[in-house]
Amino acid sequence: MKRRHFLELLALTAATRPWKAAAAGSPSSQGNVRVKDGDEEEVFLAGVNRGSSQQVIEQAVRAAAEATTDFSWLSKGDSVFIKPALNSGNPYPATTSPIAIKAVAELLREKGAGRVVIGDMSGIEHVQLLRDKLSGSSRELMERCGMARAAQQGGAELHFFEEAGWDAFYEDEPRSGENWKRPLMMPNILWGTGAMTLDWNITRTRPRFMRRPRRETPQAPSSTSNDLSLPLRTRSSRPSARTKAT
Amino acid sequence: MVSMAWFLVGQQETEPSEFIWFKDPYSSSFIVTMANRWVVSMLGGIPDAIAAEKLTRNDLKAVWDDRTLNRAYHAFGGRSRVQLKPANDQLPEELKQRLTAMITPPA
Numbered sequence: 001m002k003r004r005h006f007l008e009l010l011a012l013t014a015a016t017r018p019w020k021a022a023a024a025g026s027p028s029s030q031g032n033v034r035v036k037d038g039d040e041e042e043v044f045l046a047g048v049n050r051g052s053s054q055q056v057i058e059q060a061v062r063a064a065a066e067a068t069t070d071f072s073w074l075s076k077g078d079s080v081f082i083k084p085a086l087n088s089g090n091p092y093p094a095t096t097s098p099i100a101i102k103a104v105a106e107l108l109r110e111k112g113a114g115r116v117v118i119g120d121m122s123g124i125e126h127v128q129l130l131r132d133k134l135s136g137s138s139r140e141l142m143e144r145c146g147m148a149r150a151a152q153q154g155g156a157e158l159h160f161f162e163e164a165g166w167d168a169f170y171e172d173e174p175r176s177g178e179n180w181k182r183p184l185m186m187p188n189i190l191w192g193t194g195a196m197t198l199d200w201n202i203t204r205t206r207p208r209f210m211r212r213p214r215r216e217t218p219q220a221p222s223s224t225s226n227d228l229s230l231p232l233r234t235r236s237s238r239p240s241a242r243t244k245a246t
Numbered sequence: 247m248v249s250m251a252w253f254l255v256g257q258q259e260t261e262p263s264e265f266i267w268f269k270d271p272y273s274s275s276f277i278v279t280m281a282n283r284w285v286v287s288m289l290g291g292i293p294d295a296i297a298a299e300k301l302t303r304n305d306l307k308a309v310w311d312d313r314t315l316n317r318a319y320h321a322f323g324g325r326s327r328v329q330l331k332p333a334n335d336q337l338p339e340e341l342k343q344r345l346t347a348m349i350t351p352p353a
Binding site: 034035036037038039040041042043044045046047048049059060063064066067124128 | 248285288289319322323324325326327328329330331332333334336337338341342345
């Protein structure tokens with residue numbers, strides 16, 4: 001293949017297994033996802049000519065998604081959280097394609113999702129959340145790269161972890177046997193929602209269902225303005241900063 | 247696995263002149279190690295930064311070289327055989343075959 005020819009193409013990928021994992025939707029099922037050597041896995045690719053219109057790209061995103069799943073795992077009214085790549089305010093392909101965000105949000109809404117929430121917290125060079133200090137804004141970065149507008153056009157809500165505050169995180173335990181021994185700090189909004197990542201850009205559309213946390217009975221909801229009726233949980237230990245490395 | 251193959255295709259198609267340190271810092275393990283220590287210092291303070299491991303250089307020539315993928319195979323119990331399928335009629339067969347070859351385990 002000639003280089004010029006290659007550069008005129010984008011490819012959209014979607015795999016079947018992550019959707020199936022999302023269908024399971026429980027901590028135990030997520031923890032029990034196992035693969036055997038040689039298991040068959042289908043990955044669908046949709047080609048798009050460089051310079052194609054937004055409508056054509058949106059159709060390709062839909063084609064890749066609908067080839068992999070019939071969305072039977074999504075019940076009417078479900079909430080779905082989408083985590084894009086928002087490491088900076090730079091435009092696609094440094095961050096997730098706004099066109100892909102809009103297409104996926106619209107598709108999920110059409111398939112019955114009650115709420116589609118798109119959110120992230122940008123990298124340490126842009127956003128730093130400390131117990132008593134916050135610098136930077138993921139919201140501004142998302143607006144700058146065009147993702148915020150696209151998300152809202154797709155009928156999605158925006159959520160930024162640092163805006164919810166220092167206490168809007170819970171501790172999740174890695175699976176037993178993992179190398180990481182300490183709890184992982186997860187944003188409260190992931191409690192009770194199916195979550196998927198739209199990683200990097202439309203050349204790497206990779207949905208992934210995140211494991212729900214093990215936790216006790218939910219407590220009183222937070223009173224912060226960005227709270228989404230999600231309970232807070234007190235902790236005895238936590239990292240020194242709610243900051244994501246990129 | 248397919249994403250990594252797609253990444254490598256892009257890398258192979260990139261002009262060698264683009265692989266200079268200020269455009270591709272990963273060509274220098276020293277720079278990457280220092281950058282990692284800076285991130286660790288922001289997260290955990292200077293003592294953690296000093297204790298951070300030196301990053302091992304991990305040049306990727308094939309999807310099988312990626313340590314994160316290899317860790318995932320181990321964690322999930324194995325490595326599946328991926329079949330690439332077109333979702334529309336705009337996917338060049340040549341690209342599909344190229345990606346398929348890259349994700350087919352060596353004999």
